Every structure is written in structure tokens, then in C-alpha cells.
Amino acid sequence: MINKLHDSVDEALADIPDGATVMIGGFGQAGQPIELIDGLIRHGATDLTIVNNNAGNGEFGLALLIKSGFVRKIICSFPRQVDSQIFDERYRAGLIELEVVPQGNLAERIRAAGAGIGGFFSPTGFGTLLAEGKETRTIDGKNYVLESPIHADFSLIKAHAADPMGNLVFRKTARNFGPIMATAAKTTIVQVTDVVALGALDPENIITPGIYVNRIVQISQGATA
Amino acid sequence: MINKLHDSVDEALADIPDGATVMIGGFGQAGQPIELIDGLIRHGATDLTIVNNNAGNGEFGLALLIKSGFVRKIICSFPRQVDSQIFDERYRAGLIELEVVPQGNLAERIRAAGAGIGGFFSPTGFGTLLAEGKETRTIDGKNYVLESPIHADFSLIKAHAADPMGNLVFRKTARNFGPIMATAAKTTIVQVTDVVALGALDPENIITPGIYVNRIVQISQGATA
Amino acid sequence: MSNENPLTRAEMAQRVAADIPYGSVVNLGIGIPTSVSNYLTPEQDVILHTENGMLGMGPEAHGDEIDNDLINAGKIPVTELPGASYFHHADSFAMMRGGHLDIAVLGAFQVSAAGDLANWHTGAEDAIPAVGGAMDLAVGAKNVFVMMELTTKKGESKLVDHLTYPVTGLACVTRVYTEVAVFDIDTVSGASGTPRVTVTAMFGDTTLASLRDLTGIPLVDGTTNSPTKGIS
Amino acid sequence: MSNENPLTRAEMAQRVAADIPYGSVVNLGIGIPTSVSNYLTPEQDVILHTENGMLGMGPEAHGDEIDNDLINAGKIPVTELPGASYFHHADSFAMMRGGHLDIAVLGAFQVSAAGDLANWHTGAEDAIPAVGGAMDLAVGAKNVFVMMELTTKKGESKLVDHLTYPVTGLACVTRVYTEVAVFDIDTVSGASGTPRVTVTAMFGDTTLASLRDLTGIPLVDGTTNSPTKGIS
Numbered sequence: 001m002i003n004k005l006h007d008s009v010d011e012a013l014a015d016i017p018d019g020a021t022v023m024i025g026g027f028g029q030a031g032q033p034i035e036l037i038d039g040l041i042r043h044g045a046t047d048l049t050i051v052n053n054n055a056g057n058g059e060f061g062l063a064l065l066i067k068s069g070f071v072r073k074i075i076c077s078f079p080r081q082v083d084s085q086i087f088d089e090r091y092r093a094g095l096i097e098l099e100v101v102p103q104g105n106l107a108e109r110i111r112a113a114g115a116g117i118g119g120f121f122s123p124t125g126f127g128t129l130l131a132e133g134k135e136t137r138t139i140d141g142k143n144y145v146l147e148s149p150i151h152a153d154f155s156l157i158k159a160h161a162a163d164p165m166g167n168l169v170f171r172k173t174a175r176n177f178g179p180i181m182a183t184a185a186k187t188t189i190v191q192v193t194d195v196v197a198l199g200a201l202d203p204e205n206i207i208t209p210g211i212y213v214n215r216i217v218q219i220s221q222g223a224t225a
Numbered sequence: 226m227i228n229k230l231h232d233s234v235d236e237a238l239a240d241i242p243d244g245a246t247v248m249i250g251g252f253g254q255a256g257q258p259i260e261l262i263d264g265l266i267r268h269g270a271t272d273l274t275i276v277n278n279n280a281g282n283g284e285f286g287l288a289l290l291i292k293s294g295f296v297r298k299i300i301c302s303f304p305r306q307v308d309s310q311i312f313d314e315r316y317r318a319g320l321i322e323l324e325v326v327p328q329g330n331l332a333e334r335i336r337a338a339g340a341g342i343g344g345f346f347s348p349t350g351f352g353t354l355l356a357e358g359k360e361t362r363t364i365d366g367k368n369y370v371l372e373s374p375i376h377a378d379f380s381l382i383k384a385h386a387a388d389p390m391g392n393l394v395f396r397k398t399a400r401n402f403g404p405i406m407a408t409a410a411k412t413t414i415v416q417v418t419d420v421v422a423l424g425a426l427d428p429e430n431i432i433t434p435g436i437y438v439n440r441i442v443q444i445s446q447g448a449t450a
Numbered sequence: 451m452s453n454e455n456p457l458t459r460a461e462m463a464q465r466v467a468a469d470i471p472y473g474s475v476v477n478l479g480i481g482i483p484t485s486v487s488n489y490l491t492p493e494q495d496v497i498l499h500t501e502n503g504m505l506g507m508g509p510e511a512h513g514d515e516i517d518n519d520l521i522n523a524g525k526i527p528v529t530e531l532p533g534a535s536y537f538h539h540a541d542s543f544a545m546m547r548g549g550h551l552d553i554a555v556l557g558a559f560q561v562s563a564a565g566d567l568a569n570w571h572t573g574a575e576d577a578i579p580a581v582g583g584a585m586d587l588a589v590g591a592k593n594v595f596v597m598m599e600l601t602t603k604k605g606e607s608k609l610v611d612h613l614t615y616p617v618t619g620l621a622c623v624t625r626v627y628t629e630v631a632v633f634d635i636d637t638v639s640g641a642s643g644t645p646r647v648t649v650t651a652m653f654g655d656t657t658l659a660s661l662r663d664l665t666g667i668p669l670v671d672g673t674t675n676s677p678t679k680g681i682s
Numbered sequence: 683m684s685n686e687n688p689l690t691r692a693e694m695a696q697r698v699a700a701d702i703p704y705g706s707v708v709n710l711g712i713g714i715p716t717s718v719s720n721y722l723t724p725e726q727d728v729i730l731h732t733e734n735g736m737l738g739m740g741p742e743a744h745g746d747e748i749d750n751d752l753i754n755a756g757k758i759p760v761t762e763l764p765g766a767s768y769f770h771h772a773d774s775f776a777m778m779r780g781g782h783l784d785i786a787v788l789g790a791f792q793v794s795a796a797g798d799l800a801n802w803h804t805g806a807e808d809a810i811p812a813v814g815g816a817m818d819l820a821v822g823a824k825n826v827f828v829m830m831e832l833t834t835k836k837g838e839s840k841l842v843d844h845l846t847y848p849v850t851g852l853a854c855v856t857r858v859y860t861e862v863a864v865f866d867i868d869t870v871s872g873a874s875g876t877p878r879v880t881v882t883a884m885f886g887d888t889t890l891a892s893l894r895d896l897t898g899i900p901l902v903d904g905t906t907n908s909p910t911k912g913i914s
Contacts, residue, residue, distance in 0.1 A: 098579070127620045282757075397768055
């Protein structure tokens with residue numbers, strides 16, 4: 001029987017190479033796969049391109065990964081926050097490259113990668129600094145910017161429960177980028193709170209079909225990395 | 226309290242004008258809103274453009290609508306079937322216009338309309354008769370065709386259950402085009418088997434949020450139009 | 451411009467809340483716009499959208515209600531109301547971009563007479579750019595309401611002929627609520643080169659002359675009409 | 683070409699089924715390819731995708747199992763297996779187009795030496811065009827297996843140098859199963875102008891010479907290698 005469950009975070013992340021593009025789920029803390037990120041820091045792959053909505057909060061998770069110096073570039077919509085001091089410092093020191101993308105274009109570009117779309121015309125950002133140098137087009141009297149898919153080598157996401165085939169369900173607004181990032185990477189690694197038996201998830205309610213999931217690691221609730 | 230429930234099919238369809246573009250859900254019989262289609266025939270709006278995966282089966286539902294002569298044009302992926310005799314006859318007699326679209330492009334064009342995308346590059350159909358006259362582009366060594374969104378005035382779909390706000394759940398493969406067609410029309414009309422109280426649907430499991438639904442009509446299981 | 455009796459921020463939020471039609475689907479931007487939710491009544495049946503994947507958002511969560519998996523766009527724990535639904539980020543922004551939200555209420559640095567919005571970047575050389583969902587909301591919502599003070603600390607009008615701050619979205623703002631007046635912007639005319647800004651309400655001792663003087667815009671007097679104009 | 687001991691259709695389906703690697707996600711086209719499912723073993727843990735919105739499709743439904751809301755792409759009632767999931771049409775074709783299916787097994791009118799596929803339209807003047815999901819599967823699946831008789835009723839090869847039927851997809855077919863032989867197509871080379879077709883298995887009294895003669899293609903002999911070549 002197909003079983004994608006791995007014993008440890010470290011084992012699940014072992015083949016992430018230097019220079020990889022890694023998508024990391026989460027919107028702020030909700031859905032952020034903290035234990036996988038901590039594992040990525042231990043793993044030590046360098047020269048990473050990270051895709052996330054933010055650029056880290058406080059002194060944990062993505063912020064710590066940025067602090068590690070392993071991140072060459074970050075693609076995100078909203079780096080600057082009240083508690084983004086780690087990113088802010090490295091950015092001002094010229095130690096990290098930043099691509100700011102409007103949040104909806106970020107989400108749609110990730111979806112496009114997973115859906116085999118070569119590019120799409122989005123109205124968002126037309127006439128702004130973030131569309132500079134991009135192809136534009138007027139379609140039926142409305143202005144659009146051509147946006148490209150964002151592909152990843154790995155996606156690290158957090159879900160609520162998985163079955164052994166990798167079918168996933170999420171919890172509330174922690175769903176956010178998880179389902180689309182799972183589709184856009186060559187290898188998707190998921191940390192989950194619960195692992196349930198095959199058949200225990202209602203087929204009508206599965207949010208991410210197992211086809212998009214390669215490896216599952218269970219992290220007990222309240223566990224520390 | 227918001228309540229989108231209507232008393233009758235006829236009342237729910239009353240404002241569909243001649244010349245409207247109407248999306249109709251379903252893949253074959255599964256998800257086909259038979260009672261709404263029968264209502265549309267009674268309603269009698271003419272010169273319709275219909276969007277559906279097929280062009281009717283047998284002598285009921287969409288096939289009957291086509292037989293009525295109210296359909297000027299059909300946009301679909303697979304008109305010719307063993308039991309598509311009504312469409313076949315009218316098509317060969319030059320009485321109905323046909324736009325054949327690869328099924329995935331059809332689905333993505335409907336989604337694009339609902340998602341505010343002005344156009345997208347699809348690899349499907351490149352180099353084929355169905356891409357003739359369309360703009361093409363090579364992106365990262367792969368060939369794509371530019372596809373446009375398909376918007377509708379009305380969508381008629383079938384769901385399993387709705388709450389009064391129009392949140393919907395579907396059943397098995399009857400889900401098919403329902404959720405995307407609901408997003409692509411100015412007005413979406415849904416026939417459902419069950420109406421449940423507000424709060425009875427788990428927010429994690431709602432497939433179509435009520436924002437995409439304008440009118441609900443309950444059709445008891447086993448009812449005839 | 452001096453005004454001895456401007457609206458307080460709470461009064462502005464109250465005013466915006468009162469103008470939202472029954473059953474609207476609304477996104478309230480981070481910051482001051484969020485306070486509008488305090489003045490929405492249950493009878494209005496307004497449905498709140500949050501960009502991070504939810505319709506039917508309820509009030510801020512307190513005490514035992516707090517669930518770190520249930521937050522709003524400002525990352526503050528919130529609650530869910532009956533009829534709520536969750537969806538992923540691409541679906542959330544498809545909803546926005548596809549024109550399915552009735553109203554977005556946003557803050558602003560500047561709004562132009564053509565309805566252009568500047569609210570994401572000060573333009574300062576050393577500022578770290580961060581846009582979030584601002585550009586998506588600007589172009590996506592059917593109506594964009596801006597809530598802002600009419601003047602900067604230096605006394606310059608933030609309702610301007612042309613933006614001097616970086617653009618968030620062009621011809622997208624349909625109404626501007628300030629502490630001294632409410633302005634309706636006809637973006638359709640604006641897009642065709644003939645912007646039209648109508649003053650629909652004035653507060654305290656504000657006069658149309660003083661507003662014209664401050665903004666330099668040929669404001670149309672709409673205060674004799676009903677105080678709350680319909681939205682599309 | 684005469685062959686006294688070709689494979690039967692059932693044997694072809696059996697052969698295809700045996701070649702599908704463990705745990706693959708597979709879409710079986712309408713018609714003969716559907717019969718491949720009859721020969722998949724539980725130990726293979728193959729997951730079947732159906733374009734109308736399902737992964738984990740089980741065997742055809744009979745008697746009380748029949749549920750008109752649960753059908754396959756050929757509109758035949760089927761069953762669901764543990765671990766199944768349902769999704770809407772845009773998600774289903776995103777899965778396909780995005781390269782997430784390992785194998786699509788399709789029928790064909792013709793396949794070219796470059797891996798071009800013709801299976802949707804006879805090209806007849808009066809034919810009603812109908813494409814369904816054929817073009818999406820052709821470009822989307824990582825591997826496209828074709829099952830067809832090698833010759834038409836008139837005895838012409840359906841494996842051809844260049845298609846004469848309307849194209850379904852270019853450079854997409856990776857393997858062709860016929861009643862007399864199995865052909866692997868190197869579409870990467872094909873795309874760069876040097877198509878390479880390798881015969882990996884022959885059945886009955888088929889010879890490489892007879893296949894070269896029939897097809898007019900400079901077929902490479904791969905029958906000395908292991909009978910089942912790996913897939914990407």
C-alpha cells in the first residue's frame with residue numbers, strides 16, 4: 001500500500017540541494033510549517049530562493065531561516081511588518097535579494113505553475129512600479145500585465161491531517177498557500193498534526209489530493225522541533 | 226437573514242433575456258440541472274448561446290433545449306456522442322453554430338472569467354485545427370496558445386445541498402463544471418436536492434461559497450419537472 | 451483649511467458602516483478600515499471577506515476563542531460566523547480579481563481626481579517595498595472606498611489632481627471618506643479624461659469653497675442630493 | 683504485413699497493464715484503453731484519474747452500486763476506492779495540464795515517428811468535430827501510451843512518418859502498443875528533428891524487417907534489451 005509517511009523531518013528534507021527554489025506555506029504564523037523550516041536550517045542547504053507571502057516574523061521559523069544566511073532571494077508580497085526585523089536588517093545590508101509581487105499575482109503565478117499555464121494576463125499591478133518592464137495588453141478595454149508561473153523544486157507546507165496516500169485537509173485560514181504550493185513543486189513535503197487511515201477522509205472533503213504530495217511527516221501538536 | 230431560496234424554477238429563470246449566454250453544468254447526465262433546463266424551455270428565451278461540455282444526450286434536458294430551436298450557438302468540447310442525434314441533426318442542417326474547445330481549455334476559460342484573468346497561455350491544442358487563427362507563443366521552449374475567458378450572463382447548475390446563503394456542496398463526479406460556472410456568470414441559479422439550515426455545512430467542506438450563488442431552487446429527489 | 455468640528459475616526463468608521471448596503475460582501479483593509487466592522491449591524495447581513503481565505507469572518511477573537519489558525523489579513527485572531535467558508539489563496543484572490551466583492555474599504559496616502567489610488571509605498575528611497583493584497587483589492591472590488599484624513603500633517607490635500615506617490619491602482623477609487631467631507635468619484639468619466647468628483651456630504655463648518663481651495667479640484671456640489679448615494 | 687499470431691486486444695491490454703510501474707497515476711482513455719483496468723493488480727497500487735473530476739476511480743459499477751453521480755469519462759457508472767478524491771473540472775484539467783499524471787493510455791488513428799498523435803478527428807468533410815479531453819491528455823501526461831492496431835483495414839501503417847489525419851498533440855506519444863509490436867518513441871530527439879523509434883517487443887512471427895517495410899520508418903532494434911523499458 002502506498003505510504004508517504006516519513007519517520008523524521010531530517011530524513012524528509014535530506015535531498016534539498018544548494019540553490020533550490022523552495023516554497024514555504026503560511027500567511028504569518030497560520031499554516032507556517034515551523035518544524036520543516038527548522039529542519040531546513042539544520043539541513044544547511046545554501047543559496048536558496050524562498051517563496052512565501054511574508055519574509056518572516058519575530059525570531060522563529062522563516063525569520064530564523066533568513067537569519068541563517070542560507071536564503072539568497074525571497075519572492076513575497078509583504079516583507080515589511082512590525083516584527084520583520086531580521087529580514088529588514090539583511091535587506092538593508094544588501095544580503096538578500098527581494099522580489100515583491102502583489103499577493104493575488106503571487107497566488108495565481110503559483111497556481112499557474114501547478115496547472116501548466118505558460119503565463120496569464122492579470123489586471124493587478126497595471127500602471128504600478130511592480131509592473132515595470134512587464135508586457136501589458138488592453139483586452140476588451142481593460143488593462144492587463146502578463147505574469148509568469150513560479151515553479152519550485154520543493155514545497156514545504158503544513159496541513160491538519162493526511163492519509164498515507166497524501167490526501168490532505170487543512171484547518172481554517174491555515175489553508176492559505178498550502179494547496180497551491182503543493183501543485184507547483186517537483187517535490188512537496190507536508191507536516192501534519194494527524195495521520196489517519198486510508199479511507200478515513202471523506203473523498204468530497206479532501207482539499208489536496210495525494211497526487212500532489214510526496215512526503216508526509218507527523219508533528220504532534222505542541223511538539224517542539 | 227440572507228435567503229436566496231426561490232419558490233419555483235419558473236420564477237428563478239424569469240429574467241433570462243433573448244440572446245443570453247447561458248452556462249449549463251453537467252458532464253453527460255451527472256450534474257446536469259434537468260429541471261432548470263426544462264424551465265428554460267418553458268421560459269422560451271431565444272437566440273441563446275449555451276456553454277456545456279456536451280451537446281445533449283438522448284431526448285431530454287440539454288438535447289430537448291437544442292430541439293426547441295432556442296439555441297443559436299453551443300460552445301462545448303464533445304458534441305458527438307452515440308445519443309447526440311438531436312444536436313447532430315440540427316448541426317448538419319445548419320441550424321446551430323458550434324465552437325469546439327478542448328475540455329481543459331473550456332474549463333480553464335470558464336475559470337479565467339470568474340477569476341478576472343484576461344487571457345492565458347495553454348499548451349493544449351497547439352498545432353491543431355482548434356488553435357487556427359489563435360495567437361501562439363513559445364515560452365521556455367514549450368509552445369502555447371492564447372486562450373480567452375468565457376463569461377456568461379447566467380449559469381444554471383446542479384448541486385447536492387445549499388444553505389440559505391447559497392453555500393454549496395456537490396456529490397461525487399456531479400461536481401464537474403458546477404463550481405467554475407458559478408464564478409463565471411453575472412447570475413448563477415442552482416437547483417439542489419437538499420436545503421439545510423445556515424451553519425449546517427462545515428465551513429471547511431463548502432465547495433462553492435455563497436458569494437457565487439444568486440438563486441436557489443429545491444428539487445426533491447425523484448421529482449419530475 | 452481649518453475645521454473646528456471634523457468627524458472623529460470612530461465617526462468616520464460609523465459613517466462608512468452605515469453606507470454599506472444590505473447583504474454586501476466587503477473586504478476591510480488593514481488599519482483604520484478594520485474598525486468599520488465595529489459599526490456594522492446584524493441587520494445589515496454584511497459578509498466580510500479576508501484575503502487569507504475566508505468569507506463570513508466574525509469579530510476579533512478574545513480569550514478562549516483565540517485560534518492561531520483563524521486570523522485576518524492583519525494577522526489578528528478572529529472568529530467565524532454561521533455560513534462561513536474557507537478556501538485557498540488562489541481562490542481567495544480569484545474572488546477578488548474576478549469582481550465578486552462589492553466593496554473594499556482601504557486607507558490611502560493619496561487619491562486622485564481620476565480615482566487613482568496610492569496606498570502601498572511612500573516613495574521614500576530607503577523604504578522596503580511591501581504590497582500585500584492592496585493592488586488586488588484596488589482593481590478587483592466593484593467599489594473601492596477610501597478612508598483617510600483629507601490633509602497631511604503639513605496641511606497638504608491628499609485628494610489631488612495627480613498622484614505624487616507610487617500608484618496602487620488606476621481609476622479604481624469610487625468614494626473617499628474624510629473627517630471633513632465625503633467625495634464620490636466618477637471613475638468612468640475619469641478614465642475617458644473628464645474626471646468628476648462630487649462632494650456628497652460635509653461635516654462641521656466645512657464649505658465647498660474651502661474644499662475647492664484646498665484640493666484645487668473643480669468639485670461638484672452633491673450635498674443637496676440624498677446623503678447616501680447608491681453604489682453599483 | 684501478415685502475422686499469424688498477433689496479440690488479441692485483451693492481451694494488448696494485459697501487456698499495457700503489466701508495464702505500468704508501481705503507484706503510477708494513470709488516465710485510461712475512452713474505448714479500448716479502458717480495458718487496461720481489468721488487468722491491473724491490487725499490488726500495483728495504480729491510481730486511476732478520470733477527467734470528470736476524480737482520483738481513485740474503481741471498477742465499473744454493477745447493480746446496487748450504480749450511482750448516476752459517479753461516472754467515468756465514457757459516462758459509465760464506476761465505483762470509488764479508498765483514498766479517492768473529487769474535484770471540479772478546472773482542477774481536474776490543471777492536474778492533467780500541469781504534468782501530474784504519470785501515464786495516459788489513448789487510442790489513435792495515427793502516430794508519427796516524432797510522437798505526434800492523431801486521435802480526435804478523421805478529417806472527413808462532414809464529420810462533426812468533437813475533442814473532449816484528448817488534446818489535454820496528449821500534452822499533459824508525462825507519458826502517453828497509445829494502443830492501436832498497427833494497420834488500417836486497408837493494410838496501411840498507422841505508425842507513419844508524418845500524420846495525414848488532423849493533429850491532437852505534437853511530439854507527445856512516448857510508446858505505442860500494437861498487436862504485432864511495441865514501439866518506444868524518443869520525443870526529445872523527435873522535437874529536435876531526429877526522431878528515433880525503437881522496437882522493444884515483437885509478437886507472433888513479426889520481424890523487424892517486416893515492420894520497417896510496413897512503416898517506412900528507420901526503426902531501431904531494442905528487442906535485445908529488457909522487454910519493459912522504464913518510463914520517465
